[in-house]
Structure formats: C-alpha cells, structure tokens
Amino acid sequence: MKLKPLGDRLIVKAVEEEATTASGIVLPDTAKEKPQKGKVLAVGDGKLDDNGQRQPLDVVEGDEVLYSKYGGTEITVEGEDLLVLRESDVLAKVTG
Amino acid sequence: MKLKPLGDRLIVKAVEEEATTASGIVLPDTAKEKPQKGKVLAVGDGKLDDNGQRQPLDVVEGDEVLYSKYGGTEITVEGEDLLVLRESDVLAKVTG
Amino acid sequence: MKLKPLGDRLIVKAVEEEATTASGIVLPDTAKEKPQKGKVLAVGDGKLDDNGQRQPLDVVEGDEVLYSKYGGTEITVEGEDLLVLRESDVLAKVTG
Amino acid sequence: MKLKPLGDRLIVKAVEEEATTASGIVLPDTAKEKPQKGKVLAVGDGKLDDNGQRQPLDVVEGDEVLYSKYGGTEITVEGEDLLVLRESDVLAKVTG
Amino acid sequence: MKLKPLGDRLIVKAVEEEATTASGIVLPDTAKEKPQKGKVLAVGDGKLDDNGQRQPLDVVEGDEVLYSKYGGTEITVEGEDLLVLRESDVLAKVTG
Amino acid sequence: MKLKPLGDRLIVKAVEEEATTASGIVLPDTAKEKPQKGKVLAVGDGKLDDNGQRQPLDVVEGDEVLYSKYGGTEITVEGEDLLVLRESDVLAKVTG
Amino acid sequence: MKLKPLGDRLIVKAVEEEATTASGIVLPDTAKEKPQKGKVLAVGDGKLDDNGQRQPLDVVEGDEVLYSKYGGTEITVEGEDLLVLRESDVLAKVTG
Structure with a gap:
C-alpha cells in the first residue's frame, strides 16, 4: 500500500455484496445510512489525546470492518477504488 | 455473534412488541421519539477518556435494554435484522 | 421499578395538576416551556467525568422534582405513563 | 421557599419596574434583549467541574440581580410568579 | 457604580464619537461590525477555569477599551446609558 | 501604537498589493477567501489555557504576515486604516 | 520558501494529474470531495495542546501528501500557485 493514512484515518477496500453471503452479513438497501463491508489496507498512527x-x-491492517460509507473520501490507487475513512466511521469488526 | 462493535457501540436485536406485555413495558406509538426494547448481542470495549x-x-452482552431507535444503523446478519447503536442511544436496562 | 436508567438519566411519573395546589406549585400553561412536576421512580449511576x-x-428515588417536559422520552410500564429524562432536564427539587 | 434549584440554577422573583427608580436602574424597552431586575429566593449547589x-x-439567596429574562422557565408558587434561571443568565449583582 | 458584573463580564460607558478625534481613534461606519470606544466602570471577578x-x-475599572457593540446588553443606571459586555467582546485597550 | 490588543488578538496594517511583487507574493483575486499581506503593529499577551x-x-510586533481578511474588525487610528485580528486568522509569517 | 506557516498549517504545491499515473494514484473527478496530491513546501511548528x-x-517538508482541496487558501508566490492547508485537511502521506 503506497499510502500512509494520517492521524485516526484508515484506508479500506470495499468487499463486493455477493461475498457477504458467505459470512452472512447482508446490508439492506433500505437502511437510512447504508453500512458497507470492507478490508483495511492501512491505518494511521492515531490522534494525540489532550x-x-x-x-x-x-x-x-487486514481487519474486515463494517462502516458507514458516507463519511469517507474516494480515491483510486493503481486502478483499485479505495476509501479514506476516519475511525469514527467504523461501526464494527467482522470477527467470524 | 460475528461482529465486534467498535468503541462505545453495541449491537442489539429488537424484541417484538407482543413479548413486552409479559414484562409490562409498552412503548406508545404516539411518543415523539418512539423508544424500542431489545437484547444486547455484543458490546464494544468503550471509548478512551481524555x-x-x-x-x-x-x-x-445479554442485557435487555430500552433505546431510542433513530440513532442506530440497521444491518442483517444471517437473516436477523440487527441495529448498531451508540451507548448514548440506550435509555435504560430492563431489570425485572 | 423494572427499569434502571443509564448514566445521568432518571425515570419520573408526572404528578397530576390538581395535586399541585396542595403544595402551592402551579405551572402556568402560558409558559413558553411548560415545566412539569413529578416523582422520581429510578435514577442512573451518573455520567463519568473526564x-x-x-x-x-x-x-x-422518591424525590419530587420540577422538570421541563420536552426533553424526555415517554414510555408506559404496567399501564403507567412514565418519562425518561436527563438530569439536565430537572429544574429543581420540591423540598416543602 | 419550597424549591431547591439544581446545579447552577437559581430562582428569582422579578422586582416591578417602578421600584427600580429608587435605586436608579431603569431597563430600556428598546434593548434587544431586555434585562430584568429581581430578588434571588434560592440557589443550587453549583455544577461539578471536570x-x-x-x-x-x-x-x-437575598441578592438583587440583573438578568436576561429570555433564558428562564416561568413557574408560580403559592400565587407568586417566579423564574428558574441558569447562573449564566445573570448579568450583574445590584450592590448599592 | 451600583452594579457588580458577574464572571467574565464588565460594564462600560460609551465614549462619544467626537471625543475620539483627540486620541486619533475613529471607528468607520462602513465597518461590517462597527467597534465602539468606551470607559470601563466595573469588572467581574472572572470565570472559573477547568x-x-x-x-x-x-x-x-478606569481602562478605556475598544469593543464590538453587538455583543452587549443595554441598561440605564441613574439616567446613564451603559452596556454589559463579556470580556471576549473587548478588542483592545486604549493605552495612549 | 496607542492600542494594546486583548488576549490572542493582534493589530495589522495591510501592505498594498504593488509592494508584494518585490517579495513575490501575489494574492489572486479569484481565491474564495482572498488572503491579505500586512505588518503587525501590536500583539496581545495571548489566551489562558485550561x-x-x-x-x-x-x-x-514588526512581523509581516499573511492573513484571511474576513475575520477582522476594521478601525482607523490617526488616519491609518488598521485591522484587529485573532491569531487564528493568520496563515503564515513572511520570512524572506 | 519565504513563508512560515503558523500553528498546524502547511503549504503545498499541487502535483499535476498526469504525474500521478507514475505512482498509480488517480483521483476520480466523480468523488464528492475530490482529493488532490501535492508536495509539502513548509510546515508550521504545530498547535499547543491543553x-x-x-x-x-x-x-x-518534502513529503508528498493527499489532501482535500476545499479546506485551503490559495496564494501565488513568485508565480507559483500554492495552497495553505490545515493538517486536518491532509488524508495520507504517499510513501511509495
């Protein structure tokens, strides 16, 4: 990964919908703020506290996460569509 | 549960209205911000203070809680409709 | 009481208007934000400071308080109409 | 006084306009946010800092203060019209 | 002065425009937020920090200051038009 | 300078556009928030931290700075048009 | 560089789109908030914490970064179009 996110940011690659049926997590379109599943490619060092x-x-890096898609910034690196998020956009980690 | 919520989030499964009559808690439709009853399936490790x-x-995990429905994000895991909430969305724990 | 409020919340049962004349506290309808009198049925453990x-x-529990009605969430427990408030919604305690 | 204000609140009784001419403080109607003079009947224990x-x-209790009227909540206790204010609504103490 | 401002407030009496030509400070009407010059009649004890x-x-008391007029509350004391300000409304002290 | 700015404020005198060509800094009119170059005539003692x-x-005093013009308050002192700014309005110091 | 940014600001020079294909980072126009790539010419000393x-x-200085273009202030120094940013506008560092 050629990008090092800054502060509390991370870079994820969205996992396509079909793949989700394997782990059972389906993200209903109806949801007001449709969450998205994806793989973490890089994380920042974190923010400084007070x-x-x-x-x-x-x-x-390597975690699979569930995140609200509308907070991020879209970029394309070597033809791959990626998203730069803040940690607060991440809802949960997929553990199973 | 295949999801580990992040920070101060939790995942709940709504308890259907009829079940509430047993424990006596009925959530009036008229309420401006209709609270909902549900079971906690997973909790985050909590936020970092200053x-x-x-x-x-x-x-x-396992607590029954009363929460305001409009703060959460809806997801479906293995056919179950779940809600990702923040702790501040939870009004009270059902103790009896 | 089957509900344990979370954090800085409390649960109150409104005291009907007529009863107020006994203790002399009348809440004028004209008031922009009509305060309400009620009895505290349960309190949370409080918020965490920094x-x-x-x-x-x-x-x-047991205190009689004056509160601004528009901040709470209405629920009904065993046929009783109750209100889940934040401590900041409470204006004063009725001491006499 | 049968009410104990909570936190940084206080209860005041407005001093009628005519009385002010004695101490010389007249509150012009034209003022965008017309301040009011009144007597403090009860004070809270104060807020908790961090x-x-x-x-x-x-x-x-007993102080005479100048306050901006639009911040408070009106109540009537034993036929007396009172106002529940926050300390930040109080502009100054009348010392002379 | 019969008023003791509270917290970080102060009471000022505006200095009429003509007087300013003596010290050379003229406040252009065109300025979006027309600053005003005046004399400090009383100050509060200050706010509490964390x-x-x-x-x-x-x-x-006695300082001459430059302040933005739109933040204050107008009052009249013994026929004098005064302004209750917050310290953050004061731009600068007139030193010469 | 007859004015002592308060807190984190400073007083600057704008440097006319032509002068900028000498040091090479030109501020394009097209810029959404057109920055301005000017000389610092006086600074406050700074804010208090927590x-x-x-x-x-x-x-x-004496620094040449680049600042966003829209945050300040315009005043005229002895015929000179000056600007009272907050430090957060200052983008950079001109060092060369 | 004749400018020393203040606090948590930095000055960058945008890297033209074509150059990006070499390192593989393409910034899609469709993105709601189109990120931009550029070179850091100067950084501030940083903000003060509490x-x-x-x-x-x-x-x-010298880092290549990815940033959201809409937060900055445009200036031109010796014919070069530059941007004054806050660190929070920077999404990531280009490491490869």
Missing part, C-alpha cells in the same frame, strides 16, 4: 499521547486505532 | 483510559460500557 | 470518575445525580 | 469539584454560584 | 481557579479579566 | 497559563502568540 | 505543549505535525 496530554499529547498517541491513541492507536482499534482496527489494524 | 487521559487515554478505556471507559467500559454500562451494558453487557 | 477522569473516569462516576458523577452521581443530585436527585434520588 | 475534576468532579462543586463550583458554587457567585450569587446567594 | 480546575476551579478564578481567571481575572485583562481589563480593570 | 490550566490558567498564558499562551503567547507565534507572531510579534 | 497543557501548552507544542504538538508537531505528522508531515514534514
């Missing part, structure tokens, strides 16, 4: 301490993210 | 300390949630 | 310390509420 | 310390109010 | 410490104001 | 410590400004 | 400690930026 005492200047770095707060690492709760997700790491 | 000193970088983790603040665990006041609810745990 | 240092992760629990801040107990200034009201306890 | 370290959980109680911050007492700068006004006490 | 640690409950009092933060005294940077201006004292 | 612990009541004074935070001096990063600019001093 | 304890008055300087928080240095995560980017340094």
Whole structure:
C-alpha cells in the first residue's frame, strides 16, 4: 500500500455484496445510512489525546470492518477504488 | 455473534412488541421519539477518556435494554435484522 | 421499578395538576416551556467525568422534582405513563 | 421557599419596574434583549467541574440581580410568579 | 457604580464619537461590525477555569477599551446609558 | 501604537498589493477567501489555557504576515486604516 | 520558501494529474470531495495542546501528501500557485 493514512484515518477496500453471503452479513438497501463491508489496507498512527499521547486505532491492517460509507473520501490507487475513512466511521469488526 | 462493535457501540436485536406485555413495558406509538426494547448481542470495549483510559460500557452482552431507535444503523446478519447503536442511544436496562 | 436508567438519566411519573395546589406549585400553561412536576421512580449511576470518575445525580428515588417536559422520552410500564429524562432536564427539587 | 434549584440554577422573583427608580436602574424597552431586575429566593449547589469539584454560584439567596429574562422557565408558587434561571443568565449583582 | 458584573463580564460607558478625534481613534461606519470606544466602570471577578481557579479579566475599572457593540446588553443606571459586555467582546485597550 | 490588543488578538496594517511583487507574493483575486499581506503593529499577551497559563502568540510586533481578511474588525487610528485580528486568522509569517 | 506557516498549517504545491499515473494514484473527478496530491513546501511548528505543549505535525517538508482541496487558501508566490492547508485537511502521506 503506497499510502500512509494520517492521524485516526484508515484506508479500506470495499468487499463486493455477493461475498457477504458467505459470512452472512447482508446490508439492506433500505437502511437510512447504508453500512458497507470492507478490508483495511492501512491505518494511521492515531490522534494525540489532550496530554499529547498517541491513541492507536482499534482496527489494524487486514481487519474486515463494517462502516458507514458516507463519511469517507474516494480515491483510486493503481486502478483499485479505495476509501479514506476516519475511525469514527467504523461501526464494527467482522470477527467470524 | 460475528461482529465486534467498535468503541462505545453495541449491537442489539429488537424484541417484538407482543413479548413486552409479559414484562409490562409498552412503548406508545404516539411518543415523539418512539423508544424500542431489545437484547444486547455484543458490546464494544468503550471509548478512551481524555487521559487515554478505556471507559467500559454500562451494558453487557445479554442485557435487555430500552433505546431510542433513530440513532442506530440497521444491518442483517444471517437473516436477523440487527441495529448498531451508540451507548448514548440506550435509555435504560430492563431489570425485572 | 423494572427499569434502571443509564448514566445521568432518571425515570419520573408526572404528578397530576390538581395535586399541585396542595403544595402551592402551579405551572402556568402560558409558559413558553411548560415545566412539569413529578416523582422520581429510578435514577442512573451518573455520567463519568473526564477522569473516569462516576458523577452521581443530585436527585434520588422518591424525590419530587420540577422538570421541563420536552426533553424526555415517554414510555408506559404496567399501564403507567412514565418519562425518561436527563438530569439536565430537572429544574429543581420540591423540598416543602 | 419550597424549591431547591439544581446545579447552577437559581430562582428569582422579578422586582416591578417602578421600584427600580429608587435605586436608579431603569431597563430600556428598546434593548434587544431586555434585562430584568429581581430578588434571588434560592440557589443550587453549583455544577461539578471536570475534576468532579462543586463550583458554587457567585450569587446567594437575598441578592438583587440583573438578568436576561429570555433564558428562564416561568413557574408560580403559592400565587407568586417566579423564574428558574441558569447562573449564566445573570448579568450583574445590584450592590448599592 | 451600583452594579457588580458577574464572571467574565464588565460594564462600560460609551465614549462619544467626537471625543475620539483627540486620541486619533475613529471607528468607520462602513465597518461590517462597527467597534465602539468606551470607559470601563466595573469588572467581574472572572470565570472559573477547568480546575476551579478564578481567571481575572485583562481589563480593570478606569481602562478605556475598544469593543464590538453587538455583543452587549443595554441598561440605564441613574439616567446613564451603559452596556454589559463579556470580556471576549473587548478588542483592545486604549493605552495612549 | 496607542492600542494594546486583548488576549490572542493582534493589530495589522495591510501592505498594498504593488509592494508584494518585490517579495513575490501575489494574492489572486479569484481565491474564495482572498488572503491579505500586512505588518503587525501590536500583539496581545495571548489566551489562558485550561490550566490558567498564558499562551503567547507565534507572531510579534514588526512581523509581516499573511492573513484571511474576513475575520477582522476594521478601525482607523490617526488616519491609518488598521485591522484587529485573532491569531487564528493568520496563515503564515513572511520570512524572506 | 519565504513563508512560515503558523500553528498546524502547511503549504503545498499541487502535483499535476498526469504525474500521478507514475505512482498509480488517480483521483476520480466523480468523488464528492475530490482529493488532490501535492508536495509539502513548509510546515508550521504545530498547535499547543491543553497543557501548552507544542504538538508537531505528522508531515514534514518534502513529503508528498493527499489532501482535500476545499479546506485551503490559495496564494501565488513568485508565480507559483500554492495552497495553505490545515493538517486536518491532509488524508495520507504517499510513501511509495
């Protein structure tokens, strides 16, 4: 990955809908704010708290996550459509 | 549960209205912001406070809670309709 | 009471208008934000401050309070109409 | 006084306009946010600061104060029209 | 002065436009937010910071100041038109 | 300079456009928020941080700065058109 | 570079679109908030945190970064079109 996100940001690649049926997670279109599933390609070092301490993210490279799509910024790297998100856009980690 | 919520989030499954009559809690449709009753399936590790300390949630897996429905994000996992909430959306725990 | 409010919330049951004349507190309809009188049925454990310390509420179960009605969420428990409030919705305690 | 205000609130009784000419303070109607003069009947114990310390109010029962009328909540106690204010609504204390 | 401002407030009496030519400070009408010059008649004890410490104001009684007029509350004391301001409304002190 | 700015404010005198060509800095009119170049005539002592410590400004009297013009308040002192700014309006110092 | 950005700001020079194909990063026009790639020419010393400690930026002079274009202020220095940004406008560093 040629990009190192800054602060509390991360870069994800969306996992196509069909793949989700394998792990059972389907994201209904009707949902007001349609969440999306994707793979984490890179994470930032985290924000500094009030005492200047770095707060690492709760997700790491390789995690599969569920996130609200409308917070991110779209980019394309070597033909791949990616999304730059903030950690607060991530709802949950897919563990199973 | 295949999802681990992040930070101060939790995942709940709504309890259908009829079941509520058993425990006596009925949620009037007229209410401006109609609260909902549901079961907690998973909780996050909590947010970091200003000193970088983790603040665990006041609810745990298995709790029955009352929450305002309009804050969450709807997802479906293995055919089950679930809701990803923030702890601040939870009004109370059903104790009896 | 089968509900344990979360954080800085409390559950109150409104005291009907007529009863107020006994203690002399009448809440004029004309008031922009018509305050309401009620009895506290349950209180939360309080919010965590910036240092992760629990801040107990200034009201306890059994107190009679004056509150602004428009902040709460209406629920019905065993046929009783109740209101889930935040402590900041409570204006004063009725002491006499 | 049968009411104990909560946190940083106080209860005042407005002093009628004519009385003000004695102390010389006249509140012009033209003022965008017409301030009002009144007597403090009861004060709260104050808010908690970030370290959980109680911050007492700068006004006490019996003080005469100048306040912006539009912040408060009107109530009537034993036929008296009173106002529940926040300390931040109080502009100044009348000292002379 | 019969009024003691509260917290970070101060009371000023506007200095009429003509007087300003003496010290050379003219406040153009065209300015979007027309600043005003005036004399400080009384100051509050200052706000409490997060640690409950009092933060005294940077201006004292007798100072001449330049302030943005639209933040204050107009009052009249013994026939004098005065303005109750917050310290943050004060742009600068007139030193010469 | 007869004015002492308060807190984190500073007073600047705009440098006319032609002068900029000497140092090479041209501020395009097209820019949404047209920055301006000017000389610092006076600075405040800085704001107090949460612990009541004074935070001096990063600019001093005599510096040449680039600032966004729309945040300031216009005044005229002895016929000179000046601008009262907040430090956060200053984009950069001109060093060469 | 004749400009020293203030606080958490930085100055970048946009890298023209064609150049990006070499490193593979293409910024789709369709993106709601079209990110831009550019070279860092100068950085500020960073903001002060609540304890008055300087928080240095995560980017340094010479870095290549990806940023959201709409937050900055356009200037021209010696004929070069540059952009003054805040660190929070920077999405990621280009590392490869």
